[in-house]
Amino acid sequence: MSIIEQLRETVLDAYKSKTPLAITGGRSKTFFGRSIEATPLEVASNTGIINYEPSELVITVRAGTRLSEIETALAEHRQMLAFEPPHFGKTATLGGTIACGFSGPRRASAGAARDFILGTKIINGKGELLKFGGQVMKNVAGYDVSRLMTGALGTLGVLTELSLKVLPMPEKETSLCFECSEQTALDLLQQWLGENQPLSASSFYRGTLCVRLSGSAQAIDQTVQSLGGDTLEQASEHWLSLREQTHHFFKKDQPLWRVSLPPATPAQAIIDADSLFEWHGGQRWITGDIDNINTYYSDSYKTFFRNKINNTPFQPLPAPLLSLHQRIKQAMDPEGILNPGKIHKDF
Amino acid sequence: MPDIKQQAFIRKLRKHIPASCILSESADLLPYECDGLSAYRQTPWLVALPETAAQVQGIVRCCHESSIAIVARGAGTGLSGGALPINNGLLLSLAKLKDILSIDPANRLATVQPGVRNIAITQAASKYGLYYAPDPSSQIACSIGGNVAENAGGVHCLKYGLTVHNIASLKIITIEGEQLTIGSAGFDSPGYDLLALLTGSEGLLGIITEVTVRLLPAPEFAQVILASFSTVEAAGDAVTAVISSGIIPAGLEIMDHLAIRAAEDFVHAGYPVDAAGLLLCELDGAKTEVISQMESVKETLQKAGANSLLIAKDEAERQRFWAGRKAAFPAVGRLAPDYYCMDGTIPRKHLGKVLATISQWSAEYGLPVANVFHAGDGNLHPLILYDANKPGELERTEEFGGRILELCISVGGTITGEHGVGMEKINQMCSQFTAAELQQFHAIKAAFDPEGLLNPGKAIPTLVRCAEFGQMHVHQGALPFPELERF
Numbered sequence: 106m107s108i109i110e111q112l113r114e115t116v117l118d119a120y121k122s123k124t125p126l127a128i129t130g131g132r133s134k135t136f137f138g139r140s141i142e143a144t145p146l147e148v149a150s151n152t153g154i155i156n157y158e159p160s161e162l163v164i165t166v167r168a169g170t171r172l173s174e175i176e177t178a179l180a181e182h183r184q185m186l187a188f189e190p191p192h193f194g195k196t197a198t199l200g201g202t203i204a205c206g207f208s209g210p211r212r213a214s215a216g217a218a219r220d221f222i223l224g225t226k227i228i229n230g231k232g233e234l235l236k237f238g239g240q241v242m243k244n245v246a247g248y249d250v251s252r253l254m255t256g257a258l259g260t261l262g263v264l265t266e267l268s269l270k271v272l273p274m275p276e277k278e279t280s281l282c283f284e285c286s287e288q289t290a291l292d293l294l295q296q297w298l299g300e301n302q303p304l305s306a307s308s309f310y311r312g313t314l315c316v317r318l319s320g321s322a323q324a325i326d327q328t329v330q331s332l333g334g335d336t337l338e339q340a341s342e343h344w345l346s347l348r349e350q351t352h353h354f355f356k357k358d359q360p361l362w363r364v365s366l367p368p369a370t371p372a373q374a375i376i377d378a379d380s381l382f383e384w385h386g387g388q389r390w391i392t393g394d395i396d397n398i399n400t401y402y403s404d405s406y407k408t409f410f411r412n413k414i415n416n417t418p419f420q421p422l423p424a425p426l427l428s429l430h431q432r433i434k435q436a437m438d439p440e441g442i443l444n445p446g447k448i449h450k451d452f
Numbered sequence: 453m454p455d456i457k458q459q460a461f462i463r464k465l466r467k468h469i470p471a472s473c474i475l476s477e478s479a480d481l482l483p484y485e486c487d488g489l490s491a492y493r494q495t496p497w498l499v500a501l502p503e504t505a506a507q508v509q510g511i512v513r514c515c516h517e518s519s520i521a522i523v524a525r526g527a528g529t530g531l532s533g534g535a536l537p538i539n540n541g542l543l544l545s546l547a548k549l550k551d552i553l554s555i556d557p558a559n560r561l562a563t564v565q566p567g568v569r570n571i572a573i574t575q576a577a578s579k580y581g582l583y584y585a586p587d588p589s590s591q592i593a594c595s596i597g598g599n600v601a602e603n604a605g606g607v608h609c610l611k612y613g614l615t616v617h618n619i620a621s622l623k624i625i626t627i628e629g630e631q632l633t634i635g636s637a638g639f640d641s642p643g644y645d646l647l648a649l650l651t652g653s654e655g656l657l658g659i660i661t662e663v664t665v666r667l668l669p670a671p672e673f674a675q676v677i678l679a680s681f682s683t684v685e686a687a688g689d690a691v692t693a694v695i696s697s698g699i700i701p702a703g704l705e706i707m708d709h710l711a712i713r714a715a716e717d718f719v720h721a722g723y724p725v726d727a728a729g730l731l732l733c734e735l736d737g738a739k740t741e742v743i744s745q746m747e748s749v750k751e752t753l754q755k756a757g758a759n760s761l762l763i764a765k766d767e768a769e770r771q772r773f774w775a776g777r778k779a780a781f782p783a784v785g786r787l788a789p790d791y792y793c794m795d796g797t798i799p800r801k802h803l804g805k806v807l808a809t810i811s812q813w814s815a816e817y818g819l820p821v822a823n824v825f826h827a828g829d830g831n832l833h834p835l836i837l838y839d840a841n842k843p844g845e846l847e848r849t850e851e852f853g854g855r856i857l858e859l860c861i862s863v864g865g866t867i868t869g870e871h872g873v874g875m876e877k878i879n880q881m882c883s884q885f886t887a888a889e890l891q892q893f894h895a896i897k898a899a900f901d902p903e904g905l906l907n908p909g910k911a912i913p914t915l916v917r918c919a920e921f922g923q924m925h926v927h928q929g930a931l932p933f934p935e936l937e938r939f
Contacts, residue, residue, distance in 0.1 A: 160692040161799055161830075183698055212639065219645055220617050233888045241797040242829030243614060243869035245603045245652045246877070246884055247893055247912065252616070252648030261644070273698035295558050299581060301669040303738065324741035367637040369558035387639045406641050422643050425630050430643055432899035437892070448643070 108151045109167075109226075109234065109265050115146060116263060117232025119442045126442055128259040130169060130201040133194030137205055138258050138447045139416050149198060151265060154178055156240070163223060163240050164271050168200030168264040175199055179271055187215040187272040189306075191348045200264040206256025209348040210306035210317070213368070213384035219255035221270045227254060227262030230438025240268045253433075259444040260452065261437040275319035278305070279329055280340035283314045287372040287382070290314035294385045295369045302328055308347055310354055310381040317344060347383060350411075354381045354392065360412045362398050364389040366405035373401055419448060427451065458498060461518060465500060468510025473548075475499040484543050487528045487535040488590070491792070491846060492875055496523070496537030503548045505565075505623070505631075505661040512659055513629035515542055521905045522627075524655040526566060526598030529590040531793055532874030534602060534654045534910055541908075544659065546597050552576045553662070560667040561620055561637055566597025566660045570604075573665060582667035585612035588870070589778050597660045603652030605870035607703045607777070610828030611736075614870070616651040618666050624650065624658035627901045637664060649896070654872050655907040657900040671736035674702065675746050676770045679758040680727030684708050684823065685804035687729035690756035691827045692800060694733060697752050699745050703734035704828035705777050708807075711784060711822040711835075712776075718783035721776025722769070724760055731758075731827070732777055734770075777824070781835065784822045788837035791822075792849045795877075796860030797831045797869035809859055810834055817852045819845075831869035832860070858883050873911045881911075882918035890915060 106114075119126050125143035151169035159182040166175060172192050179185055189209035190202045208217040224238030227250075238244055238251035254264060285293070290309040294316075297304060305319035315337050318325050337343060346352035355361065368386035378393030390410075391401065398407055409418040422430060427449070434441065434452040441452070462474055475481055476498055486493045502508045515522050521541035528535055537543045549565035552572070556562070557580040562573055570591040573584040587606035588594055594604065600622065603615045612618070621635030635647040650657055681687040687706045694701065707715065707723075707730045716723045723730060733749055735742045746763065753761060764770035776783075785791050798806055807823065814821040820837045834856055838849040857867040857880040867873070867880040881890070893912045897904070913921070 158799075158801065160696045161801065162695060163799070206640070206645075216613070216617060217639065219648060220613065229892060233892070235886070235889045235892055237889070239864065239866050240799060241831075241865050241869070243605055243609060243797050243826070243831045244866040245870060245872055246866050246868050246881060247873075247889070248653055248657075248896055249603075249616065249648045249651065250892070250896070252645055255645055255648075256640070257644055272700065276698070298560070299557065299669050301672060301738065303741075320738070321741040321744050323744045324738045327738070327740050365636075365638040365640050367556070367559040367561070368639075369556075384639060406636060406638060408642075419642055425626075425632055426643060429626075429632070429646070429899065433644060433646075433649075433896065436895035436899040 112146070112148065112151065112263060112265065113228050113232055113234050116228050116230070116442070119144070120230060120232050120440050123440050124442060125445050128204070128263055128444055130198040131171065131194065131196030133192065133197040134201050134205050136411050138418060139450070141444065141446045143445065146263065148200060148263060149196070155266065159184055162271050163268055165240055165266065165268040166199055167266055169198050172197045172199055172202060183274045184271045185274050186221065186269065188212055188218045188221055189215070189348060190218060191350070193349065199267055203255050203267060204257065204259045204264060210344050210383060213307070213387055214305045215272070219252045222251045222255055222267065223270055224268040225251040225254055225264060226266035227264055229262045230440060230443050234265070238268065242270060258447040260434060260447050261443070263443065275305070277322045277325045278317055278319045279325050280315060280317045280337035280343065281329065281332060281334035282337045283334045284312055285314055286312070291369060291372060291386045297332070298385060302332065304385065306344055306383070307385050308381065308383050315343060354379060354390070356392060358412060359392045360394070360414060361410045362391040362395070363408040363410040364391060364402050364405045365408070366402055370402065370405070375401060422449070461498065461514070461520065464514045464518065465511060468514065469500060469502055469507045473501045473503065473507070475501070484525070484537060484545070487525065487530045487533060489531050489533040489536070489874070489876055491840065492533040492536050494537045494539055496543035497540050499543045499545060501545045501548050505549065508544070508546070508549070508659060508661050509625050509629050509631060511542070511544060512625050512627065515905060516627055516629055519903060519905065521908050522659070523907050524601070524659050526595035526601070527569065527593050529594040530598060530602060530872065530874065531795070532868065532872040532876040534872050534874035534907070536875050538908065546660070547595065549661065555580065556637070557582065559637060561664050562667055563662060563664045564596055565662060567595050570594050570596060570599055577667050578670070581670055583670050584618065584665050585668050586615050586618050589781065596663050596665065600651055600660055600663055601653065601655050602872040603870070605826070605831065607705055607826060609826065610704060611700050611702045612668070616648055619647065619651065619663060620666050621664040622647065622650060622660055623662035624660055626658050627903070627905050631661070632658070635664070652872070654874065654911040656897055656911055657906065673739040673742045674734060674736035674770065675742050676703070676732055676734040676764045676773050677746065677749060677753070678723070678762040678773055679731045679733070679753045680724045680760045681729040681731065681758060684729035684807055686757050687731045688800060688803035688827060690731055690753050690758065693752050693756045694749055695828070697748060699735070699749060701733050701749070701828065702736040703732065704826070705732040706730065706825040706827040707777065707780060708823040710820065711780050711824050714783040714787055714822060715776040715780050718786060719775045719779045721772050723776055727759065732773060780824045784835045784837070787822070788820070789839040789841065790837070792836040792838060792853055794832065794834045794836070794853050794856050795868045795871040796857050796865055797829070798860050798863050798865035800827065800830045802863040806832070806859060806863060810856055813852060813855060817848055819849060819852055826869070829869070830865065854880060875910055878910070878913045878917070879921045881913050882921050887915055887918070890918065
């Protein structure tokens with residue numbers, strides 16, 4: 106029996122016996138989402154690149170395939186996953202990355218994980234193997250269930266296969282840094298973005314704005330001249346340390362909040378805590394002992410990303426949206442057996 | 453004879469909207485009997501033309517209370533019959549909700565009502581040096597609400613994505629009449645990605661009353677190159693070569709001989725009329741980048757066997773080159789009384805095989821086909837020429853079209869890349885999806901609309917319909933959905 110057939114039978118049995126399952130891949134992202142108690146469903150052995158055609162810009166892989174293996178295969182053809190996903194460990198799988206909806210430094214310029222999903226095969230909560238989307242760039246047949254899976258933390262289906270759009274690696278990348286205040290950094294970024302400067306990543310921490318420029322060699326050389334600033338030494342290590350949260354800002358045992366908001370939102374002073382921003386201002390991290398995170402950035406989406414002190418990592422949904430989420434969960438997983446409570450205690 | 457039920461329902465609606473916003477006389481209903489797919493027509497029972505989101509909410513609540521089905525309609529330019537009325541339902545036109553509510557240049561967002569035309573967003577944003585990227589060929593007429601409902605594409609999708617990649621949030625009215633905000637002005641929002649689920653849902657899940665789109669800075673420079681080839685397949689191979697070289701052009705379009713001739717006769721774009729296949733490749737971005745990449749593209753196209761290469765010498769010529777492509781549908785329309793536009797998408801490597809099969813069938817049916825092709829993303833638009841006044845010709849055209857769509861599925865593609873399923877491709881949905889997959893779609897629909905009042909009968913076929921359709925289409929000796937009763 107194939108691995109996928111085994112997984113399907115296990116889910117079917119769990120559906121019949123109403124046994125909750127905790128979908129478990131490379132265990133690199135167990136810190137994320139609510140902690141739940143359920144029987145582990147091991148999916149990491151469902152591996153392998155099924156199809157990769159560089160000139161079609163599409164790769165199809167089994168969901169348990171390690172990110173590192175995919176990135177190596179793409180790099181051989183000078184291509185990449187343009188959402189630059191964090192791994193958070195050597196065992197990271199593509200399925201786990203998509204289920205968490207994680208994107209890295211290039212997200213603000215190139216798009217998020219969900220933007221690159223073309224198709225999925227999933228096992229729903231009734232143990233049915235279903236295919237949505239496909240391996241083509243444009244596909245509007247049926248509801249976009251593939252993108253719905255991104256960030257759903259496995260609560261709507263077990264991912265077994267994913268097709269993604271990939272992009273060529275840029276010809277050249279150079280990173281610059283500037284000493285300035287946080288507000289000046291935000292203003293500069295919005296100005297540069299409005300001018301179509303080829304920014305592919307940005308960060309601000311303790312008075313230093315770093316930007317990465319990507320594009321053709323001539324365009325990058327010209328941009329470097331027009332923007333000024335200093336060359337960022339060890340640039341790839343810098344962006345990797347942000348992507349993997351190994352940068353010294355991310356302290357091991359401190360609560361870490363992620364704040365998602367419109368990038369031009371003015372800077373706020375964070376009292377008794379440390380902050381760093383990425384994604385041209387659209388993703389702001391706050392770490393430290395904060396009495397009430399809601400004091401800051403009132404109109405934003407906050408996630409208790411790491412070292413949560415309660416089991417409520419995500420902000421509550423307004424009542425009508427919550428009930429819609431419950432109904433969608435029910436539509437995909439009628440007995441509530443797939444990662445129940447991983448996002449919200451009520452579904 | 454007066455329709456008593458209709459009179460009573462109008463009285464109900466009148467609590468929410470003025471009489472001038474309700475159409476019930478048959479002469480007034482006539483303009484709404486079809487959308488851009490004029491082969492399908494149905495007079496609506498009633499048309500409502502609300503002017504505010506609050507009125508939309510009131511109307512939806514009335515319909516919900518009285519179990520009246522709702523078909524939402526934007527500009528009515530859709531090509532799949534998604535806005536085809538139903539004879540006992542309300543046609544809800546959102547065309548009067550056409551205000552641009554705000555533009556946020558710092559975050560590069562525009563918030564607009566659903567009836568705003570696609571191009572009007574770009575026009576309003578241009579004073580900030582910004583524009584809205586998705587550009588379906590109907591962009592001067594089509595409205596953003598319809599673009600979201602259909603997940604509209606255009607000629608720049610490979611680089612800039614579809615509607616789903618270019619919107620930030622929506623306000624929708626649920627069938628219960630509740631207003632929900634989906635998505636946010638930031639990069640993400642809590643919960644499931646309902647923005648993706650609603651985009652392209654063809655009016656089956658909710659009524660859109662507001663759309664916040666992402667704007668992009670207008671590229672500093674754009675340049676287009678025209679390359680002619682001895683076969684369409686060679687043009688397809690050239691596309692593969694360009695993409696393999698690591699360049700993502702802003703636009704990559706192929707036209708076949710019939711389409712080239714028709715477009716040239718119609719708009720005099722300067723196309724080489726003897727070419728069997730014509731490739732338009734546009735690059736945009738920083739001027740230095742475009743110029744250096746264009747050199748490389750030119751070399752790649754030469755190596756790929758281009759017979760002639762022509763780079764637009766100025767902006768006027770670039771516009772003229774595009775005018776030919778953008779006018780291809782109406783241009784082909786001049787060749788025959790009617791044409792039927794298909795929308796299948798295939799992995800590009802199968803282009804040769806698919807085109808050869810279409811051309812063979814074209815001869816068999818005696819129906820000419822012109823091909824225009826969003827080559828970068830594999831989206832084919834075969835245009836079947838026919839005459840609806842000849843008895844049986846529409847039926848034969850539809851059969852031919854259906855076979856093309858099934859061919860697209862068989863090579864790993866899809867029946868619709870950007871036009872939507874609507875009414876037109878509903879039978880082919882039975883070929884693309886299994887019974888379990890269709891049932892999953894119906895379960896999702898029921899999560900939003902348990903009574904099935906929103907655009908019933910479109911986009912997702914019932915299993916019964918598939919069983920009936922299956923009787924006509926036996927694939928390799930196996931009936932689809934053998935578990936279902938036949939009648």
